[in-house]
Amino acid sequence: xxxxxxxxxxxEDFPRWYQDLxxxxxxxxNGPVRGTMVxxxxxxxxxxxxxxxxxxxxxxxxxxxxxxxxxxxxxxxxREAEHVEGFAxxxxxVTHGGxxxxxxxxxxxxxxxxIINDYFxxxxxxxxxxxLLINQWANVVRWEMRPxxxxxxxxxxWQEGHTAHATYEDARDYAAHIHRNVYGDFMTNVLGIDVxxxxxxxxxxxxGAINTLTLEGMMGDGKALQMGTSHELGTNFAKAxxxxxxxxxxxxELVWQTSWGVSTRMVxxxxxxxxxxxxLRVPPRLAHVQVVxxxxxxxxAVAKVREIGARLKAAGLRVHVDDRVDTPFGRRAVDWELKxxxxxxxxxxxxxENGTAMLARRIPGGKEPVQIDALADLLPKVLDEDxxxxxxxxxxxxxxxxxxxxxxxxxxxxxxxxxxARIPWSVLGPEGEAKLGEQAVTVRCLVAEDGSVPxxxxxxxxxxxxxxxx
Amino acid sequence: xxxxxxxxxxxEDFPRWYQDLxxxxxxxxNGPVRGTMVxxxxxxxxxxxxxxxxxxxxxxxxxxxxxxxxxxxxxxxxREAEHVEGFAxxxxxVTHGGxxxxxxxxxxxxxxxxIINDYFxxxxxxxxxxxLLINQWANVVRWEMRPxxxxxxxxxxWQEGHTAHATYEDARDYAAHIHRNVYGDFMTNVLGIDVxxxxxxxxxxxxGAINTLTLEGMMGDGKALQMGTSHELGTNFAKAxxxxxxxxxxxxELVWQTSWGVSTRMVxxxxxxxxxxxxLRVPPRLAHVQVVxxxxxxxxAVAKVREIGARLKAAGLRVHVDDRVDTPFGRRAVDWELKxxxxxxxxxxxxxENGTAMLARRIPGGKEPVQIDALADLLPKVLDEDxxxxxxxxxxxxxxxxxxxxxxxxxxxxxxxxxxARIPWSVLGPEGEAKLGEQAVTVRCLVAEDGSVPxxxxxxxxxxxxxxxx
Numbered sequence: 001x002x003x004x005x006x007x008x009x010x011x012e013d014f015p016r017w018y019q020d021l022x023x024x025x026x027x028x029x030n031g032p033v034r035g036t037m038v039x040x041x042x043x044x045x046x047x048x049x050x051x052x053x054x055x056x057x058x059x060x061x062x063x064x065x066x067x068x069x070x071x072x073x074x075x076x077x078x079r080e081a082e083h084v085e086g087f088a089x090x091x092x093x094v095t096h097g098g099x100x101x102x103x104x105x106x107x108x109x110x111x112x113x114x115i116i117n118d119y120f121x122x123x124x125x126x127x128x129x130x131x132l133l134i135n136q137w138a139n140v141v142r143w144e145m146r147p148x149x150x151x152x153x154x155x156x157x158w159q160e161g162h163t164a165h166a167t168y169e170d171a172r173d174y175a176a177h178i179h180r181n182v183y184g185d186f187m188t189n190v191l192g193i194d195v196x197x198x199x200x201x202x203x204x205x206x207x208g209a210i211n212t213l214t215l216e217g218m219m220g221d222g223k224a225l226q227m228g229t230s231h232e233l234g235t236n237f238a239k240a241x242x243x244x245x246x247x248x249x250x251x252x253e254l255v256w257q258t259s260w261g262v263s264t265r266m267v268x269x270x271x272x273x274x275x276x277x278x279x280l281r282v283p284p285r286l287a288h289v290q291v292v293x294x295x296x297x298x299x300x301a302v303a304k305v306r307e308i309g310a311r312l313k314a315a316g317l318r319v320h321v322d323d324r325v326d327t328p329f330g331r332r333a334v335d336w337e338l339k340x341x342x343x344x345x346x347x348x349x350x351x352x353e354n355g356t357a358m359l360a361r362r363i364p365g366g367k368e369p370v371q372i373d374a375l376a377d378l379l380p381k382v383l384d385e386d387x388x389x390x391x392x393x394x395x396x397x398x399x400x401x402x403x404x405x406x407x408x409x410x411x412x413x414x415x416x417x418x419x420x421a422r423i424p425w426s427v428l429g430p431e432g433e434a435k436l437g438e439q440a441v442t443v444r445c446l447v448a449e450d451g452s453v454p455x456x457x458x459x460x461x462x463x464x465x466x467x468x469x470x
Numbered sequence: 471x472x473x474x475x476x477x478x479x480x481x482e483d484f485p486r487w488y489q490d491l492x493x494x495x496x497x498x499x500n501g502p503v504r505g506t507m508v509x510x511x512x513x514x515x516x517x518x519x520x521x522x523x524x525x526x527x528x529x530x531x532x533x534x535x536x537x538x539x540x541x542x543x544x545x546x547x548x549r550e551a552e553h554v555e556g557f558a559x560x561x562x563x564v565t566h567g568g569x570x571x572x573x574x575x576x577x578x579x580x581x582x583x584x585i586i587n588d589y590f591x592x593x594x595x596x597x598x599x600x601x602l603l604i605n606q607w608a609n610v611v612r613w614e615m616r617p618x619x620x621x622x623x624x625x626x627x628w629q630e631g632h633t634a635h636a637t638y639e640d641a642r643d644y645a646a647h648i649h650r651n652v653y654g655d656f657m658t659n660v661l662g663i664d665v666x667x668x669x670x671x672x673x674x675x676x677x678g679a680i681n682t683l684t685l686e687g688m689m690g691d692g693k694a695l696q697m698g699t700s701h702e703l704g705t706n707f708a709k710a711x712x713x714x715x716x717x718x719x720x721x722x723e724l725v726w727q728t729s730w731g732v733s734t735r736m737v738x739x740x741x742x743x744x745x746x747x748x749x750l751r752v753p754p755r756l757a758h759v760q761v762v763x764x765x766x767x768x769x770x771a772v773a774k775v776r777e778i779g780a781r782l783k784a785a786g787l788r789v790h791v792d793d794r795v796d797t798p799f800g801r802r803a804v805d806w807e808l809k810x811x812x813x814x815x816x817x818x819x820x821x822x823e824n825g826t827a828m829l830a831r832r833i834p835g836g837k838e839p840v841q842i843d844a845l846a847d848l849l850p851k852v853l854d855e856d857x858x859x860x861x862x863x864x865x866x867x868x869x870x871x872x873x874x875x876x877x878x879x880x881x882x883x884x885x886x887x888x889x890x891a892r893i894p895w896s897v898l899g900p901e902g903e904a905k906l907g908e909q910a911v912t913v914r915c916l917v918a919e920d921g922s923v924p925x926x927x928x929x930x931x932x933x934x935x936x937x938x939x940x
Contacts, residue, residue, distance in 0.1 A: 029589060032546070033576050036539035038589055041604065044536045066514045069506035070540075070578075070609055070625050071562075076502070089569050092541075094578065096563040097624075098613030106503050108540075108564065108578070119499060119508055128796070134511065139540055139609065143568030154567075155540050326598070 006334060009277050014221040019149070021271060025280055025338040028149050035147035035154030039264070042339055045288035046267050047157065051137065053190050053286070054159065054262065057182045061174075063133040063161055068115050070139070071106040076114040079240040083113065086207020090142035092154075108141040113208065113233070113259055116162045117241035124255060126246050127166055131174065132255075135161040150268030151225070151470050158263035164243060164255035171256035172211075172232055176453070178260045179213040179230040187227055191266065192283035192390035193217045193273045194398050195227055196465060198445025199453055203433055206259075210234035213453060216444045216465065218398045219272035222418035224444045224467040227269050230260035268470070274390055280340030281363050283390050284383035287318060291379060292341045294322040296329045296348035304347050308357075308372060315376040317383075337362060342386050343379060347372075363389055402465075408432045411466045415441040418468075422447075425462040433464075442469055476804060479747050484691040489619070491741060495750055495808040498619050505617035505624030509734070512809055515758035516737055517627065521607065523660050523756070524629065524732065527652045531644075533603040533631055538585050540609070541576040546584040549710040553583065556677020560612035562624075578611040583678065583703070583729055586632045587711035594725060596716050597636055601644065602725075605631040620738030621695070621940050628733035634713060634725035641726035642681075642702055646923070648730045649683040649700040657697055661736065662753035662860035663687045663743045664868050665697055666935060668915025669923055673903055676729075680704035683923060686914045686935065688868045689742035692888035694914045694937040697739050700730035738940070744860055750810030751833050753860050754853035757788060759811045761849060764792040766799045766818035774817050778827075778842060785846040787853075807832060812856050813849060817842075833859055872935075878902045881936045885911040888938075892917075895932040903934075912939055 007020040022028050027043030030036070039047065055065075071094065078084045092108040095101060109115065116134070124132055137159050144154045161178065165171040179197060187195045200212040209231035216224045238244065238254040247253050274281040284290050293309045295301035302323045309321035320341070322332055329346075336344055344360040351357050351372075359370045359378075363386040370378060401419035405411050408428060414421035416439065425446055428436075433443050444465045448454045454462045476494055478486040492498050497513030500506070509517065525535075541564065548554045562578040565571060579585065586604070594602055607629050614624045631648060635641040649667060657665045670682040679701035686694045708714065708724040717723050744751040754760050763779045765771035772793045779791035790811070792802055799816075806814055814830040821827050827845070830837045833856040840848060871889035875881050878898060884891035886909065895916055898906075903913050914935045918924045924932045 029592075031539040031541070032543050032585065032588060033539060033541040036541055038539065039537040041534035041536045045534070047537075048535060064511035064515070065518060066511045067509040067517075067627065069501040069503060069508065070611070071501070071503040071506055073502050091567075091569075092564050093566040094562050095565045096575075097561075098615065099559050099561075105566075115502065118502060122499075141540070145568065157537065 005277070006338065007277060007279065010220060010275075017275075017277070018272060021275055021279055021338070022149050025340070027267070027271075027280075030149065033154070035144040035152075037149050037153050037155075043267060046270065046282065046286065047264055049286050049288045050266055051159075054182070054186055055137075057186055058135050058159065058161065061133070061177060061182055063135040063163070065136060066134050067136055067138070068109075068112050068119070070109055072109050072112075072115045074105050074107050076118065077107060079114060080208050080237055082236070083208035087111070087142070090144070092141045092143055109138070110140055110142045111259075111261070112136065112138070112140075112160055113162065113237050114241070117237045117243050120162075120164050120255070121241045121243040124164055124243060124245050127248050130164060130166045130245060130255065131170060132164045133161075133174075134163065135159055148268075148470075150264055150271070153264070156263045156265065158261050160261040161259060163258045164238070165257070166245065166247070166253070166255070168234075168256050171258050175211070175213060175230045175232045175258040175260065178258070179215070179453070183215055183228045183230065183260070183262060187215055187217070188391065190283065190285045191270055191273070192285075192387060192394060193227070193269065194391060194395040196398070196445065196447060197453055198447040198465065199457070200229075200445060201430070201433060201443050201457065201464070203430065204443065206231045208233060208236050210236070214445050217269050217273055218394070218401065218420060218467075219269070219470070220275065220397075221272070222401050222420070222467075224420065224465075224469040225265070225269045225272065226444070226469065227266060228260070228262035231258060233257040233259060272470075273394055274340070279338035281390065282340040282342060284342045284387045287342055289320045289339075289341045290318045290383060291343045291345060292320045292322050292336050293345045294329070294332060294336070294347065295325050296346055297325050298349050300352050301325070301347045301349060304352060305345075308345065308347070308375070312376060312379065317379060333360075342383060345375065361386065408435060412436055412439050412441050415467045420444070420465055420467045422463045422465055425457065425464045428464045428466070436466060440468060441466060444469060475747070476808065477747060477749065480690060480745075487745075487747070488742060491745055491749055491808070492619050495810070497737070497741075497750075500619065503624070505614040507619050507623050507625075513737060516740065516752065516756065517734055519756050519758050520736055521629075524652070524656055525607075527656055528605050528629065528631065531603070531647060531652050533605040533633070535606060536604050537606050537608070538579075538582050538589070540579055542579050542582075542585045544575050544577050546588065547577060549584060550678050550707055552706070553678035557581070557612070560614070562611045562613055579608070580610055580612045581729075581731070582606065582608070582630055583632065583707050584711070587707045587713050590632075590634050590725070591711045591713040594634055594713060594715050597718050600634060600636045600715060600725065601640060602634045603631070603644075604633065605629055618738075618940075620734055620741070623734070626733045626735065628731050630731045631729060633728045634708070635727070636715065636717070636723070636725070638704075638726050641728050645681070645683060645700045645702045645728040645730065648728070649685070649923070653685055653698045653700065653730075653732060657685055657687070658861065660753065660755045661740055661743070662755075662857055662864060663697070663739065664861060664865040666868070666915065666917060667923055668917040668935065669927070670699075670915060671900070671903060671913045671927065671934070673900065674913065676701045678703060678706050680706070684915050687739050687743055688864070688871065688890060688937075689739070689940070690745065690867075691742070692871050692890070692937075694890065694935075694939040695735070695739045695742065696914070696939065697736055698730070698732035701728060703727040703729060742940075743864055744810070749808035751860065752810040752812060754812045754857045757812055759790045759809075760788045760853060761813045761815060762790045762792050762806050762811045763815045764799070764802060764806070764817065765795050766816055767795050768819050770822050771795070771817045771819060774822060775815075778815065778817070778845065782846060782849065787849060803830075812853060815845065831856065878905060882906055882909050882911050885937045890914070890935055890937045892933045892935055895927065895934045898934045898936070906936060910938060911936060914939060
């Protein structure tokens with residue numbers, strides 16, 4: 001099938017390609033209030049699947065869902081000094097409610113550490129109440145000066161986990177467990193993105209944290225995207241809100257806390273990791289539509305695709321039946337390609353005679369005829385191959401576009417050329433980090449030589465990964 | 471087991487009983503900003519199950535989920551005259567964002583008809599784009615002067631469906647389908663509440679609707695709770711936002727619309743329908759914890775309840791294992807009773823020898839010894855019985871506390887005595903409705919004599935159901 005280019009090619013203008021894809025694949029629109037977004041059904045379907053997969057992993061990690069209010073008294077934000085400094089410039093403030101000016105303005109939550117600690121301080125009394133492991137799915141608002149759909153929006157959807165522990169070690173281990181076994185597992189094995197797990201430098205830490213763990217993905221243009229973070233909060237918020245417990249030994253002790261979040265930003269990461277000049281490519285384990293069964297034309301084909309669709313659904317696949325034969329087939333095929341559905345099964349009048357269909361694969365590309373009766377067995381294998389291919393491509397890109405360098409100048413050069421640089425942190429240091437910052441290059445994270453997460457910034461052999469970022 | 475009364479008895483003070491239950495069963499707390507609430511994990515678990523069941527039914531009805539922004543430009547609200555009049559007194563207004571005063575203040579959505587129509591007017595071009603069936607799960611804000619947890623809160627969680635259709639009939643039928651087959655089915659068969667389906671009088675309609683369908687439940691004190699509504703919007707919003715389409719015949723036509731919602735208010739309805747002086751009683755089909763397997767004391771009992779818990783989970787039951795033997799058994803049993811878990815399986819040292827357990831049933835009450843090996847077969851039957859009992863009790867209450875009356879005075883008397891009255895709408899009429907309103911008695915809905923929903927307010931034989939309400 002010959003195609004007119006529906007998207008600006010990536011190589012020509014990557015940001016424009018990204019915006020084109022979001023529009024044409026009907027993922028999202030800009031909202032009427034600057035920086036907000038409307039997530040359209042196909043885009044929201046991606047987010048729903050992310051929620052499902054993540055929620056199951058969060059529950060496996062022992063956390064329970066709850067819901068805290070959108071509105072936080074302004075005074076709460078100021079209790080933790082670094083926290084308020086970090087968030088003050090981004091706040092949305094409600095000054096009027098119910099037709100009157102409020103006595104105390106309230107802020108729309110930019111994150112919920114403060115309000116949650118207000119309740120933790122009531123709920124936690126004894127060591128028996130610990131660990132307290134809470135998660136919430138919510139919208140948050142951070143006023144955004146340079147918005148970009150999914151990546152930086154004034155309102156976004158996320159989950160935020162908040163936990164309280166009896167000891168430093170328990171909190172540290174839990175933050176690490178979320179980082180690796182919840183977020184890392186999901187991003188690698190469901191999103192198919194070969195994320196790097198590391199720790200943030202002090203400069204890049206969350207406002208109020210003693211340690212921030214991050215997952216960084218390399219996008220199609222070689223820039224980095226922070227895909228999620230897990231923070232050790234130490235006792236900073238516990239002190240500010242007096243969140244303490246009576247220990248087994250009868251002492252009143254502050255709790256040690258963590259918080260961790262991933263957001264609709266992951267949808268942006270998915271697009272920029274796996275998209276190509278024909279549109280999105282959705283990893284099969286994530287896809288809410290893994291297979292679209294398309295009638296090319298004719299009533300018999302329509303009846304057949306409905307039948308095949310029902311059969312494949314019963315076999316456990318996530319299937320959409322496209323029987324809109326009053327819309328030209330070519331236009332529909334381009335649309336499913338834009339939307340990145342891994343597999344299309346196309347049925348036309350000739351296929352009905354032969355018991356065959358065309359199998360079109362979005363991820364490796366190409367088409368081949370297949371026996372309809374073989375589909376239920378064949379498709380799970382095809383989808384497994386496709387899932388593996390996306391992760392492999394992501395890994396290959398990261399490896400081929402990461403260079404080991406010895407100087408700050410080389411690091412900057414590699415990053416500005418559209419790749420990542422690895423440089424010893426002992427060479428770079430906070431001063432070098434500041435210098436890179438002048439060229440809009442940042443330290444994405446610190447990693448150990450063996451790829452593990454260093455226990456401290458100054459652990460021997462620690463490497464900094466340096467890149468431009470979203 | 472002798473119990474001290476943990477809750478204010480219902481007969482003594484129903485509102486205090488309600489608040490006691492919410493506190494002691496750890497369902498929710500009041501938020502720091504007036505009228506807001508913190509939904510605690512056990513309460514949120516109820517809401518999550520409501521969402522799951524409702525979401526599946528909404529998807530079966532063909533609607534797709536999407537997400538629209540929290541912030542709406544203030545000017546949008548004013549485009550539909552009745553709508554703004556209805557909501558203006560309840561709005562929360564953001565005047566500052568990102569450290570600056572905004573050029574145009576934005577309101578926090580009280581509902582999303584206006585912003586959604588802004589997008590529908592872009593997305594809908596041709597008859598091929600119809601029907602457009604969208605749902606969103608979101609938080610909304612309506613500033614509340616007399617807040618009560620779950621029932622009237624300044625922020626609440628809900629789903630709001632919004633649809634656009636080519637004809638009046640198609641919109642009318644879809645609103646009715648949601649009313650009966652989505653909401654009615656869920657409330658009757660999952661929540662176990664014998665809701666009455668009817669239409670609102672013009673006075674009680676949603677601001678901007680041409681018809682509002684409602685589901686009204688009778689609470690334990692005989693008052694009514696509006697559990698959900700489905701609206702026909704006619705072309706009111708379509709006119710205000712110019713949401714139109716090119717018909718098959720080549721004419722530009724306005725769309726016909728519906729909107730419909732249920733909220734965390736249903737949690738309040740659940741409590742007030744099924745709760746008793748010992749706490750909540752959760753219908754098994756809803757319950758996120760259907761069975762709690764409790765170790766009374768001792769390590770062997772702990773090992774045993776874990777084993778039984780795993781076995782019952784594998785059998786498809788929603789099970790919680792309570793192995794906190796360092797907390798007194800009696801206190802834990804009272805707690806599960808407060809939380810309304812339908813079935814407790816209690817295992818003590820003696821049971822281990824005999825291969826038996828105590829089966830304690832929250833809904834009919836009572837305890838009996840059972841063979842542990844029989845549990846996986848027995849429990850689904852027990853839970854089915856319990857589900858049926860709650861619906862039966864709800865139906866019996868509604869029937870026994872509803873009286874047919876012939877005059878406005880009798881209607882007011884029946885309602886003020888804690889019941890519902892049924893009176894011909896031809897006798898009551900808008901004037902009688904206004905008169906009842908002076909005594910805080912309202913027309914909950916209009917129904918036909920055979921219990922169906924009248925096609926019009928003035929359909930012959932239409933009855934008004936009159937009650938005090940939440």
